[in-house]
Amino acid sequence: xxxxxxxxxxxxxxxxxxxxxxxxxxxxxxxxxxxxxxxxxxxxxxxxxxxxxxxxxxxxxxxxxxxxxxxxxxxxxxxxxxxxxxxxxxxxxxxxxxxxxxxxxxxxxxxxxxxxxxxxxxxxxxxxxxxxxxxxxxxxxxxxxxxxxxxxxxxxxxxxxxxxxxxxxxxxxxxxxxxxxxxxxxxxxxxxxxxxxxxxxxxxxxxxxxxxxxxxxxxxxxxxxxxxxxxxxxxxxxxxxxxxxxxxxxxxxxxxxxxxxxxxxxxxxxxxxxxxxxxxxxxxxxxxxxxxxxxxxxxxxxxxxxxxxxxxxxxxxxxxxxxxxxxxxxxxxxxxxxxxxxxxxxxxxxxxxxxxxxxxxxxxxxxxxxxxxxxxxxxxxxxxxxxxxxxxxxxxxxxxxxxxxxxxxxxxxxxxxxxxxxxxxxxxxxxxxxxxxxxxxxxxxxxxxxxxx
Numbered sequence: 001x002x003x004x005x006x007x008x009x010x011x012x013x014x015x016x017x018x019x020x021x022x023x024x025x026x027x028x029x030x031x032x033x034x035x036x037x038x039x040x041x042x043x044x045x046x047x048x049x050x051x052x053x054x055x056x057x058x059x060x061x062x063x064x065x066x067x068x069x070x071x072x073x074x075x076x077x078x079x080x081x082x083x084x085x086x087x088x089x090x091x092x093x094x095x096x097x098x099x100x101x102x103x104x105x106x107x108x109x110x111x112x113x114x115x116x117x118x119x120x121x122x123x124x125x126x127x128x129x130x131x132x133x134x135x136x137x138x139x140x141x142x143x144x145x146x147x148x149x150x151x152x153x154x155x156x157x158x159x160x161x162x163x164x165x166x167x168x169x170x171x172x173x174x175x176x177x178x179x180x181x182x183x184x185x186x187x188x189x190x191x192x193x194x195x196x197x198x199x200x201x202x203x204x205x206x207x208x209x210x211x212x213x214x215x216x217x218x219x220x221x222x223x224x225x226x227x228x229x230x231x232x233x234x235x236x237x238x239x240x241x242x243x244x245x246x247x248x249x250x251x252x253x254x255x256x257x258x259x260x261x262x263x264x265x266x267x268x269x270x271x272x273x274x275x276x277x278x279x280x281x282x283x284x285x286x287x288x289x290x291x292x293x294x295x296x297x298x299x300x301x302x303x304x305x306x307x308x309x310x311x312x313x314x315x316x317x318x319x320x321x322x323x324x325x326x327x328x329x330x331x332x333x334x335x336x337x338x339x340x341x342x343x344x345x346x347x348x349x350x351x352x353x354x355x356x357x358x359x360x361x362x363x364x365x366x367x368x369x370x371x372x373x374x375x376x377x378x379x380x381x382x383x384x385x386x387x388x389x390x391x392x393x394x395x396x397x398x399x400x401x402x403x404x405x406x407x408x409x410x411x412x413x414x415x416x417x418x419x420x421x422x423x424x425x426x427x428x429x430x431x432x433x434x435x436x437x438x439x440x441x442x443x444x445x446x447x448x449x450x451x452x453x
Contacts, residue, residue: 014273015042015064015290016310017246020049021297024313028055031294034315035061044245044290046106048089053097062098064180064245064290065090066140067120069105069113075123076116082123086131099135102128103180103245106140109161118167125175139168140180140245143188143224146231151212152281155227156234169237178288179237180245181228185220185265186304190255196220198256202249203268215280221247221272226281241288248292250304257304263419266291266310325354326427333357337385338399338430345370348381348424350416355381355424367445377408379417381424383431388452398452401431407438 016035025031032055035043044064045052056063067075067085074081090099104120105113117139125137143149145165147158157165172179189201199207203219210217217223225242232240249265250257269289278285296309336342345361358380359373367384374380382402390396403421405414425431433451437443 014040014270015044015288016040017290017293018043018045018052019293019295019297020046020052021299022295022313023299025295025297026313026315028052030315032056032059032061034311035059042100042290043294044103048085050089050092053089053093057093057096059097062100064101064103065099065135066103066106067124069108072105072108072113072116072120075104076119079123079126082120082127083130086124086127086133090128090133090135091131094131094133094135099133101136101138101178101180104137104139107142107144107182108139109141109145109164114164117164118171121168121171136175136177138172138177138180138243140182141165142182143184143228146227149224149227151210152217152223152226153212153215153230155230157231162235165231166235169232169235169240172240173237176239178241178243179228179232180243181225182246182292183221183224183228183244184247185224186249186256188220188224193255198261202261202264203272204264212280217280219268219272221269222279225287226279229279229281244287244289246290246292248308250307251309252307253302253304257307259415260418263415267419267422326424327354327356329357330355330424331427333360334383334428334430337383341385343385345373345382345384347373349378350420355420367448371440371443374404376406379406379409379413380404381417381421383428384448386448386452388449390453396452398432399430400433400435400448400451401425401428402443403434403436404443405436405438 018031028051036059040061042062044066046066047068048065053063053065071085075085090102093099102124104117104124108114108117121137121139128135128137145157145161146155149155168179185201189196189198197208201220203221207218210223225244228242232238232242247269249262251259251262269291273287273289276286277283278287291310293308293310295311295313296306298306300306330348333343333346337346341363343360344363344365347358348355349358361370361373370382370384374382382404384400384402385397386400387395387397403417405417425434435443435451
């Protein structure tokens, strides 16, 4: 298991958008191998890239295949064009790749091409059925098709989009096909920073709650998805599933765009989707979700558009939105510390692609021995079993989790440790106090005593 969110379709329903607007991207075969290493089980393509589809053969990774927006006109006007599109782009791969959906265009509305979506969807569906391919047919839309999204229960399509979206919804509802929706709390935040709290957009616990009687929203992602649910319901789409085809947070290039915020959003998104709780309007319903995007794509416009990637072209993590495997010995030694008190402290280090035990402190070692064991220029995780006397003269102990990130350590190391911390900490059941320190003064013995009490 690797990465700060280990991708597991059954548990989380998380996929990745695989964009190709870069002149420095690795070969698809290398990318698919990397995704398999990261246990990614589904991706979305914006066009039927044959080299990528070929690389997907027998990979166990499913795919949503998009049409190019400029192909919508011919696909809509000529059933033979749709048949040829399926024969050329889908049939060569359908026996070796799980093609879950074909998406007729991406974010075509507003624009002249939007008028072609309903007929293109119908013709593509007919062509797929004739070819005995079971993929669903859909399209991807942005939040721009809504004229109102607040409160979520009043979500409705704009006057300009209503006719088109009603047609699309009726088709999807009749086939029990999903609708792809691109959901970006980031753009909602920067579009109205005075009204949209950053923590609410980042899906942070304890952010401002938004009432929508009788429901309550604790994060913007749920609110945006449910606004779309409400809009679909208003035009006969109660049975249309919303698939979040794009969501993410940029790591650079604009307001509130940072590595830290990208990590926070993506990790919170994983926890939210993996919980299985659904949204307030659709409780208990899994949210099929695809993070945007695989790479920072250098052929996109400058600014935030180039900075959504989880990976650099060399296939290392771009924003450390990936964590580490946890060696079994970490959990074993922690249990021995907690249950048997075999150790006073344990330090852990990230080596290669996993968290491993670094040092074990015997029960008779002191707090000074522990702090001396931490390197001055490298990050570490640590647990410390701290004995203390309460104000009522009772002997007690508490287990501290300490994230040590000295100022002198490398920036990349800090990023990796920061992004993997929550994932690792969840493996250690029984942590009572958490402390972060960049300098010995921030974890002095007096501070430990104060936090314990």
